[in-house]
Amino acid sequence: xxAGGGTQVLDRAAATCxxxxxxxxxxxxxLKSRLFTRLGGxxxxxxxxxxxxxxYFDQKIDHxxxxxxxxxxxxxxxxxxxxxxxxxxxxxxxxxxxxITWFCNNTGFMWEIAEELGAMLVFAEHRYYGESLPFxxxxxxxxxxxxxxxSEQALADFAVLIKNLKSSSPGAQQSPVIAVGGxxxxxxxxxxRIKYPNVVVGALAASAPIWQFPGMVPCGDFYRIVTQDFxxxxxxxxxxxxxxxxxINNVSSTASGLxxxxxxxxxxxxxxxxxxxxxxxSWLQETWxxxxxxxxxxxxxxxxxxPRWPIQVVCKYLALDxxxxxxxxxxxVSQAAKVYYNYxxxxxxxxxxxxxxxSLGYIGWSYQACTEMVxxxxxxxxxxxxxxxxxNFTAFSDECSAMFGVRPRADWAGTVYGGKDIASHSxxxxxxxxxxxxxxxxxxxxxxxxLVSIVIPDGAHHLDLRYSNDQDPPSVxxxxxxxxxxxxxxxxxxxxxxxxx
Ligand SMILES: *[C@@H]1O[C@H](CO)[C@@H](O)[C@H](O)[C@H]1NC(C)=O
Ligand SMILES: *[C@@H]1O[C@H](CO)[C@@H](O)[C@H](O)[C@H]1NC(C)=O
Ligand SMILES: *[C@@H]1O[C@H](CO)[C@@H](O)[C@H](O)[C@H]1NC(C)=O
Ligand SMILES: *[C@@H]1O[C@H](CO)[C@@H](O)[C@H](O)[C@H]1NC(C)=O
Ligand SMILES: *[C@@H]1O[C@H](CO)[C@@H](O)[C@H](O)[C@H]1NC(C)=O
Ligand SMILES: *[C@@H]1O[C@H](CO)[C@@H](O)[C@H](O)[C@H]1NC(C)=O
Numbered sequence: 001x002x003a004g005g006g007t008q009v010l011d012r013a014a015a016t017c018x019x020x021x022x023x024x025x026x027x028x029x030x031l032k033s034r035l036f037t038r039l040g041g042x043x044x045x046x047x048x049x050x051x052x053x054x055x056y057f058d059q060k061i062d063h064x065x066x067x068x069x070x071x072x073x074x075x076x077x078x079x080x081x082x083x084x085x086x087x088x089x090x091x092x093x094x095x096x097x098x099x100i101t102w103f104c105n106n107t108g109f110m111w112e113i114a115e116e117l118g119a120m121l122v123f124a125e126h127r128y129y130g131e132s133l134p135f136x137x138x139x140x141x142x143x144x145x146x147x148x149x150x151s152e153q154a155l156a157d158f159a160v161l162i163k164n165l166k167s168s169s170p171g172a173q174q175s176p177v178i179a180v181g182g183x184x185x186x187x188x189x190x191x192x193r194i195k196y197p198n199v200v201v202g203a204l205a206a207s208a209p210i211w212q213f214p215g216m217v218p219c220g221d222f223y224r225i226v227t228q229d230f231x232x233x234x235x236x237x238x239x240x241x242x243x244x245x246x247x248i249n250n251v252s253s254t255a256s257g258l259x260x261x262x263x264x265x266x267x268x269x270x271x272x273x274x275x276x277x278x279x280x281x282s283w284l285q286e287t288w289x290x291x292x293x294x295x296x297x298x299x300x301x302x303x304x305x306x307p308r309w310p311i312q313v314v315c316k317y318l319a320l321d322x323x324x325x326x327x328x329x330x331x332x333v334s335q336a337a338k339v340y341y342n343y344x345x346x347x348x349x350x351x352x353x354x355x356x357x358x359s360l361g362y363i364g365w366s367y368q369a370c371t372e373m374v375x376x377x378x379x380x381x382x383x384x385x386x387x388x389x390x391x392n393f394t395a396f397s398d399e400c401s402a403m404f405g406v407r408p409r410a411d412w413a414g415t416v417y418g419g420k421d422i423a424s425h426s427x428x429x430x431x432x433x434x435x436x437x438x439x440x441x442x443x444x445x446x447x448x449x450x451l452v453s454i455v456i457p458d459g460a461h462h463l464d465l466r467y468s469n470d471q472d473p474p475s476v477x478x479x480x481x482x483x484x485x486x487x488x489x490x491x492x493x494x495x496x497x498x499x500x501x
Contacts, residue, residue: 003215018365050104050105052077052079054076055077056073056074057071059161062151068148074125076125080121082119083118085171085172087175088117089119090165090176090178093112093121093124093180095130095463096114096126096184096190097129098361102488103123104123107123107466110180110465111467113484117484120175124157124158127157128361129361143404146367149364149371151187155195168386172460176201178204178487180199182206182462183438183462186205186206186208186462187210188228190203190430191210191429193418193427194425195427201427201491202429204428204431204483204486206432206464206465207438208442209438209441210438211419211443212376212441213374213375213413213414214374215421218385218440219378223379223383223384225440226289226437227383229292229435230311230385234318236318237318237319238385240320240333242385245386245387250326251326251330252274258272258277260327261330264330265350267280287341292436294310295309296310297458297471298472300466303355304356306339307410310340312345315336318332318333324476338350341479364483366403369408371400371406372413374393374408396408423447427450427486428450429453430436430444430451431479432454432459433462436461436462456475459475464476464483
C-alpha cells in the first residue's frame with residue numbers, strides 16, 4: 001500500500017472506514033474485485049438470545065429534492081417485550097454501514113437495559129446497506145444510483161421512520177426517543193440529536209470520531225494510538241512490527257523469498273511480484289489496526305473470533321530481540337497474524353483480500369469516504385510503527401474520481417454538522433475507549449453540562465455498547481451506569497414537557 005502509487009491513498013482512507021469506523025476496513029484489492037457486486041451477510045451470534053420483529057418501511061429515495069419520487073424498503077428491527085406503554089421510552093439505534101442485524105447482535109447494552117427502562121428497542125438499517133437498497137441489486141451499479149447515499153439522507157430516513165412509528169403505534173405518541181449508535185452509527189446518533197432535536201431527546205454516541213475530518217485533529221494520531229496499544233502489550237512488540245516492513249521488502253526482493261513468505265503465512269494465493277508484496281503489507285497493517293479496535297478484555301467475535309486481550313497474545317510472538325534475522329522476525333509476524341486469522345484453528349489459508357466480517361459494506365463506505373466522510377490519516381514511522389506516508393488530498397481525490405466518478409468535499413462534514421462548534425447543542429454523551437484508535441477523532445473532554453464525554457481508559461472500540469461480561473474493567477461498568485443515569489434524566493425532562501405534535 002505504501003509504495004504502490006495510486007491505490008494506496010484510498011487504502012488508507014479505508015482504514016478509516018473501520019469506523020466504519022466499525023469502520024470495516026477497506027482493502028483496495030478486495031474492493032476492486034468486489035465493486036458493483038452485492039455483498040452477503042455473515043454470522044456473529046450474540047452471547048444471549050435476542051428476539052425481534054423484522055419490519056420494512058417505505059422511504060423516499062430522495063428527501064431533499066422533488067424530481068425523484070421513488071421509494072425503497074428500509075429494514076428495521078423492533079423488540080417491544082419490555083416496553084411500558086403508554087409513553088415508555090424508545091431506544092433507537094441509528095444503523096451504520098452494514099447489515100443491521102449484525103449491529104443489533106453486537107449491541108448487548110441496549111438489550112440489557114431495556115427492561116429497567118421499560119423501553120422499546122428499534123434498530124434502523126442505514127440506506128444502501130444490508131437489505132435497505134434504494135435501487136435493489138442495482139444500487140451499486142453506477143454512481144448515479146449511489147448519489148443518494150449520504151448521511152443527511154440517512155438521518156432524514158431515521159426522522160421520518162420515528163415520526164411514523166410514533167403516530168402509528170398505540171401508546172407511543174408521548175414516548176421520548178433516545179438515539180444510540182457506535183462508530184459511524186455513533187456519529188449519526190450525535191448528528192441526529194444536533195439536526196433533529198424535535199425527534200430525539202438525547203443521544204449516546206459511542207466511539208464516534210465526529211472530529212476525524214480535515215483540519216480538526218492531527219492526521220497521525222490514529223496510527224499512533226494503534227502503536228501505543230502494541231507497545232504496552234509486550235516486550236519489543238511495536239518495535240518489531242516497525243522493523244517487519246523492511247524485512248518484508250528484503251525478503252520479497254527475490255522470487256524464492258516471495259515463495260517463502262507465501263508459505264510461511266499460508267497465503268491462499270502466493271505472492272508473485274513486488275506489487276503483491278505491497279498489497280500484503282497493506283493487509284498486515286489493517287490486521288494490526290483491527291486488533292487495536294477489538295482489543296477486548298474477554299474472548300469475543302466481532303471482526304474475527306479472538307482470545308481475551310488479543311494484542312497481548314499477538315505480542316507473545318513478537319518479543320524477539322534485535323539480533324534476529326529477517327526470516328526469524330517474519331516467522332514471528334506470521335504466528336502473530338494467525339492469532340487474528342486462525343484463532344479457532346479452522347482456517348485453511350490466509351486470504352489477503354479479507355480482514356474483517358463481510359457484514360460491513362465495503363463499497364458503500366468507500367463511496368461515503370469519497371464524498372462526505374473525508375478522514376485524513378498519515379504515518380511517520382517514528383511516533384507510529386508503520387511505513388511513513390503523508391496525507392495527500394489530491395491523490396485521494398484522484399482515486400475517488402477514477403473509482404466512482406466523484407470527488408470528495410473536504411469541508412462539507414464540518415459545515416453541515418458544526419465541526420468543533422457544537423456547544424449550542426444539548427443532551428449528547430460521547431463515550432470513547434482509551435485503547436481505541438478512533439478515540440483520536442472523538443470528543444474526550446466535557447463541552448457543556450449536557451454535552452458530556454465519558455472516557456473508558458481500558459476500552460477498545462465501543463466496548464460500552466457490548467454485552468456486559470465478568471471480565472469487564474470497572475471503567476466500562478461505570479460508564480454504562482452513567483449513560484443510563486443520563487438516559488433517565490432525559491426521559492424525566494421529556495415527561496415534564498409533553499410533545500404537542
Ligand atoms: C443476528 O442474530 C440473529 C438471531 O440470533 C441471527 O439469526 C442472525 O443471523 C444474526 N445476524 C448476523 C449478521 O450475525
Ligand atoms: C534488510 O536488508 C538490509 C541490507 O542488506 C539490512 O541492513 C537490514 O538489516 C535488513 N533487515 C531489516 C529489517 O532492515
Ligand atoms: C490453523 O490452525 C489449525 C489448528 O492448529 C492448523 O491445523 C492450520 O494449519 C492453521 N491454518 C493456517 C492457515 O495456518
Ligand atoms: C479471498 O477473498 C475474496 C474476497 O472476499 C474472495 O473473492 C476470494 O474467493 C477469496 N479467496 C479464497 C482462496 O478464499
Ligand atoms: C499528491 O498527489 C498528487 C497527485 O497524485 C501529486 O501530483 C503530488 O505531487 C502529491 N503531493 C505530495 C506532497 O506528495
Ligand atoms: C464529564 O462530566 C461528567 C459528569 O460530571 C463526569 O462524570 C465525567 O468524568 C466528565 N468527563 C471527562 C472526560 O472529564
